[in-house]
Every structure is written in structure tokens, then in C-alpha cells.
Amino acid sequence: MRLIRQRAPELTQQTLGAGAAFTGRLWCGDGRELEHGRVVVDDNGIVVALGDVDDVAVPFGALEIESAWIGPGLVDAHVHLAFGSPADIVARGVVAVRDLGAPPQAAMTWRELSAPHVEVAGPLLTAPGGYPSQSWGRDGFAAYVDDVEQAKQLVQGLAAQVDVIKLALEPNGGPVPSPGIAAAIVESAHAAGREVTCHALTVAMVERALDAGVDELAHTPLERLPTAVVDRIAVEGVRVISTLHTHLRGSDVLANAAALVAAGVAVRYGTDLGNAGTKPGADPRELDLLARTGLGSEGALRAATEPVRPGAAAGLVALLEDPREQSRTWLWPRAVMVGPMLLLRV
Ligand SMILES: [Zn+2]
Numbered sequence: 001m002r003l004i005r006q007r008a009p010e011l012t013q014q015t016l017g018a019g020a021a022f023t024g025r026l027w028c029g030d031g032r033e034l035e036h037g038r039v040v041v042d043d044n045g046i047v048v049a050l051g052d053v054d055d056v057a058v059p060f061g062a063l064e065i066e067s068a069w070i071g072p073g074l075v076d077a078h079v080h081l082a083f084g085s086p087a088d089i090v091a092r093g094v095v096a097v098r099d100l101g102a103p104p105q106a107a108m109t110w111r112e113l114s115a116p117h118v119e120v121a122g123p124l125l126t127a128p129g130g131y132p133s134q135s136w137g138r139d140g141f142a143a144y145v146d147d148v149e150q151a152k153q154l155v156q157g158l159a160a161q162v163d164v165i166k167l168a169l170e171p172n173g174g175p176v177p178s179p180g181i182a183a184a185i186v187e188s189a190h191a192a193g194r195e196v197t198c199h200a201l202t203v204a205m206v207e208r209a210l211d212a213g214v215d216e217l218a219h220t221p222l223e224r225l226p227t228a229v230v231d232r233i234a235v236e237g238v239r240v241i242s243t244l245h246t247h248l249r250g251s252d253v254l255a256n257a258a259a260l261v262a263a264g265v266a267v268r269y270g271t272d273l274g275n276a277g278t279k280p281g282a283d284p285r286e287l288d289l290l291a292r293t294g295l296g297s298e299g300a301l302r303a304a305t306e307p308v309r310p311g312a313a314a315g316l317v318a319l320l321e322d323p324r325e326q327s328r329t330w331l332w333p334r335a336v337m338v339g340p341m342l343l344l345r346v
Contacts, residue, residue: 010091010345011091011333011335011336011343011344011345012343012344012345012346013341013342013343014063014342014343014344016043016045016063016340016342017043017061017062017063018043018059018060018061018062018063019040019041019042019043019048019059019061019062019063020040020041020062020063020064020065020337020342021038021039021040021041021056021058021059021062021063021064021065022038022039022040022041022065022067022070022316022318022335022337023036023037023038023053023058023064023065023066023067023070024036024037024066024067024068024069024070024318025037025068025069025070025322026038026039026050026070026071026308027069027070027071027072027301028050028071028072028307028308029071029072029301029302029305029306029307029308030307030308034051034052036052036053036054037050037051037052037053037056037070038050038051038052038053038056038058038070039056039070039308039314039316040056040058040059040062041314041316041337043340044339044340045313045314045337045338045339045340045341046311046312046313046314047308047309047310047311047312047313047314047316048310048311049310050308050310063342063344065318065334065335065344066318067318067319067320067334067335068319068320068321068322069318069319069320069321069322069323069329070316070317070318070319071301071305071308071316071317071319071323072095072305072306072307072308072315072316072317073093073094073095073096073305073315073316073317073333073336073337073338074093074094074095074096074269074282074304074305074317074330075094075095075096075097075268075269075304075305075306075315076089076094076096076097076098076269076270076271076273076304077097077098077100077241077268077269077270078098078100078218078219078241078243078270078271078272078273079097079098079099079100079270079271079272079273079274080099080100080101080102080272080273080274080275081097081099081102081106081110081118081273082102082103082106082141082274083273083274083278084273084274084278084279084280085280086110086113086115086116086118088280088281089116089273089280089281090115090116090281090336090338090341090343091281091333091336091343092279092280092281092282092330092331092333093281093282093317093319093330093331093333093336094116094280094281094282095115095116095117095315095316095317095336095337095338096116096117096118096119096306096315096338097116097117097118097119097273098118098119098120098121098163098164098270099118099119099120099121100121100124100164100166100197100218100241101121101123101124101132101137101141101166102120102121102122102123102141103122103123103139103140103141104122104123104140104158104161104162105140107120107121107122107161107162108120108161111163114338114339114340114341115338115339115341116338117313117315117338117339119163119164120162120163120164121162121163121164121165121166121197122143122158122161122162122166123140123141123142123143123158123166124137124141124142124143124166124167124168124199125142125143125144125145125151125154125155125165125166125167125168125177125185126142126143126144126145126167126168126170126173126174126176126177127144127145127146127174127175127176127177127178127181128144128146128175129144129174129175130142130144130168130170130173130174130175130176130177131168131170131172131173131174131176131199132168132170132173133173133174134173134174135173136274142168143158145177145181145185146181147181148180148181148184151177151181151184151185151188152184152187152188155184155185155188155189155192155194156188156191156192159188159189159192159193159194160192162194163194164194164195164196164197164216165185165189165194165195165196165197166196166197166198166199166218167182167185167186167196167197167198167199167209167212167214168198168199169182169198169199169200169205169208169209170199170200170201170205171202171205176205176208179208179211179212182208182209182211182212182214183211183212183213185212186212186213186214187213190213195215195216196212196213196214196215196216197214197215197216197217197218197241198212198214198216198217198218199218199219200217200219200221201219201221201222201223201247202221202222202223203221203223203224203225203226203229206221206225206229206233207229210229210232210233210236210238214238215238215239216238216239216240216241217233217238217239217240217241218241218243218270219240219241219243219247219270219272220240220241220242220243220244220247220253220256220257220260220267221252221253221256222247222251222252222253222256223251223252224252224255224256225252225256225259225260227259230256230259230260230263230265231263233260233263233265234260234263234264234265238265239265239266239267239268240257240260240265240266240267240268241267241268241269241270242257242267242268242269242270242286242289242290242303243270243271243272243275243286244257244286244289244290244293245271245277245278245283245285245286245289246271246272246275246276246277246278247272248289254289254292254293257289257290257293258292258293258294260293261293261294261295261299262294266303267290267293267295267303268303268304269286269287269290269300269303269304270286271283271286281330281331282330282331284327284328284330284331287300287301287304287323287327287330288300288327290303290304297323297324297325297327298324301323301324313338313339314337314338314339314340315337315338316335316336316337317330317333317335317336317337318333318334318335318336319333319334320332320333320334332345333345
């Protein structure tokens with residue numbers, strides 16, 4: 001027998017009169033969980049109250065959304081918006097993304113989007129002719145760095161326009177920035193108040209990234225990391241973005257991610273949207289893989305969300321099931337709210 005899933009009605013945008021109230025099992029993302037909870041958002045899209053239904057009333061005229069599970073929407077720390085529409089991303093439960101590689105002009109316009117919330121890196125900094133300028137990134141996704149002075153100036157100019165600097169160390173795609181240039185990029189970025197995220201998949205390139213002082217690895221490395229390198233990542237407080245599913249086949253990403261989690265490294269959810277096999281929006285496969293690294297489904301959800309906080313802009317979802325039990329429920333949210341924009345399945 002074949003089960004045929006009835007196509008769910010589309011999410012439609014609601015006009016907010018007097019705000020909205022989300023009611024259901026409330027998972028706050030900071031360890032607090034309320035069986036009968038409520039989050040209230042005002043007409044400007046700001047979270048104004050959260051707590052037990054007995055303590056938090058539905059404001060007069062507010063739209064009430066009841067669902068099995070209420071909580072923060074996903075934050076995808078590694079996407080390429082050039083390969084996926086923002087509307088599709090939000091409709092599948094993602095409220096914020098970081099675009100880690102795009103032509104600068106496109107990146108500037110996404111930064112102005114109201115939903116999802118977007119941070120950008122702009123172009124990947126690479127050696128002349130280096131990755132990804134000869135492959136998927138040939139249309140303006142790369143910027144060349146070929147000496148220390150020029151690298152410093154490039155980063156200084158870029159830092160004013162982007163949220164994070166992306167360094168590419170990929171010997172499979174052409175020449176790679178030298179250790180000296182990599183270090184100059186990080187130094188200039190830090191001087192300008194920006195962090196550096198780095199594409200480094202092999203042990204040698206991860207070591208070059210760490211020597212340069214990067215803040216984050218944009219992927220879980222593919223080549224098995226020696227214990228000493230895992231420990232160094234932990235001690236130096238470098239974050240790692242998961243991107244497990246897209247690199248799973250024929251690599252050691254799962255073993256590396258488990259070792260990094262065990263060492264206490266902050267591993268954050270990221271899908272590398274745009275890479276082979278990815279789709280816009282929540283990726284339940286990535287969440288399931290993250291859970292298997294030792295984080296469990298609770299830890300995976302923490303790695304993919306920011307806690308719900310009164311006073312902050314809404315980034316909420318209402319789901320039909322508890323996503324820790326059924327991660328695919330992310331694909332059909334009952335409601336998604338990003339700031340004052342509310343999408344509801346009616
Ligand atoms: Zn990427």
C-alpha cells in the first residue's frame with residue numbers, strides 16, 4: 001500500500017491588528033519548558049510576554065494560534081541564498097540565516113529583507129584563481145587576495161558592508177591563500193570588529209585556519225581530525241557549523257562532529273543550502289544527524305535555535321508535533337512569525 005500525503009494548505013500572511021498569541025507546549029530554547037505555555041507578540045513583532053497560560057492572557061484583539069508545540073524557529077548558520085528563495089526558507093520554519101558566500105551586490109539586498117533575518121559574508125576570500133572562482137562561484141562569489149597589504153585593504157572595505165568575513169582554504173579548487181595572508185585577513189577583520197568563518201575540510205587546512213586565528217569553521221571537516229586538532233579547536237573556542245548531510249557520503253564528518261561535541265566545541269546547525277541535495281528551509285535530516293553526534297534531539301534543537309526572549313523581535317514557530325520526537329514536522333509548520341510578519345496555515 002502506498003500512503004499518499006494530502007498536500008497541506010499553504011501558509012498565508014496575516015495582517016496583525018493587536019498582535020498575536022502562540023499557545024501550546026512552550027519550549028523556550030534556554031532549558032525552560034512549559035506544558036501549557038504562551039508567547040505574546042505585539043503589533044510591532046516584539047515578544048512582550050511568555051509563561052504559563054494561567055499567568056499570560058491573550059491580549060484583546062490578538063490573533064490566537066494554538067498548536068502542539070511552540071518555540072523558536074531555526075537559525076541556519078550556513079546558506080547560499082543565491083540558490084534558494086527567502087520565502088521558501090521561512091515557510092519551512094527557518095527564521096534567520098547567514099549567507100556564507102555571494103556576490104556583494106546580492107548580499108547587500110538580502111541584508112534588507114524582513115524575513116528571514118539575514119546576515120551575510122559577501123564574497124569568499126581566496127587566492128587568485130582559487131576556490132570557488134573556477135566552479136560554482138565563478139559569477140562573482142569570490143574575491144582575490146594575493147598579498148598582505150591588499151588583503152588588509154580588501155577586508156577593511158568589506159567589513160563595513162558585511163556581518164562576517166569568509167575565508168576559503170580549498171586546495172581542490174585551485175591555489176589557496178598563504179598562512180601569512182590568512183593571518184592578515186583575520187587580523188584586519190578583528191580590527192574592524194568582524195569575525196572570520198573559514199572553509200577548511202582537510203586536517204592541513206584546518207591547521208592553517210587555526211594558525212590564522214579564525215573564529216569559526218564553516219563546515220565540519222571531512223578528513224578525520226586527530227585528537228590534538230579537536231582539542232585545539234575546543235581550547236581556542238572555535239565554533240563549527242555542522243553541514244553534515246551535504247558532506248556525509250565518503251567522509252568522516254559524523255565521527256569528527258561527535259569528537260568535537262565530546263570535546264565541548266559549540267557545533268551549530270547549518271545546511272549549506274545550495275550544495276547538492278539541499279532544499280530551502282528546515283532540513284530534518286541535518287537535525288537528525290546532529291542528534292546522533294551526542295547532542296541528542298534536545299541538543300540538536302539548541303544548536304539550531306536562539307532562545308525566545310521578551311523584548312526581542314519574534315522568531316517563532318507553531319508546530320503540529322514535538323520536533324524532538326518527529327523532526328519532519330518542521331516541513332509543515334502551522335505558523336511562522338518573523339518580527340511583525342506572521343504566516344499561518346489556515
Ligand atoms: Zn557553503
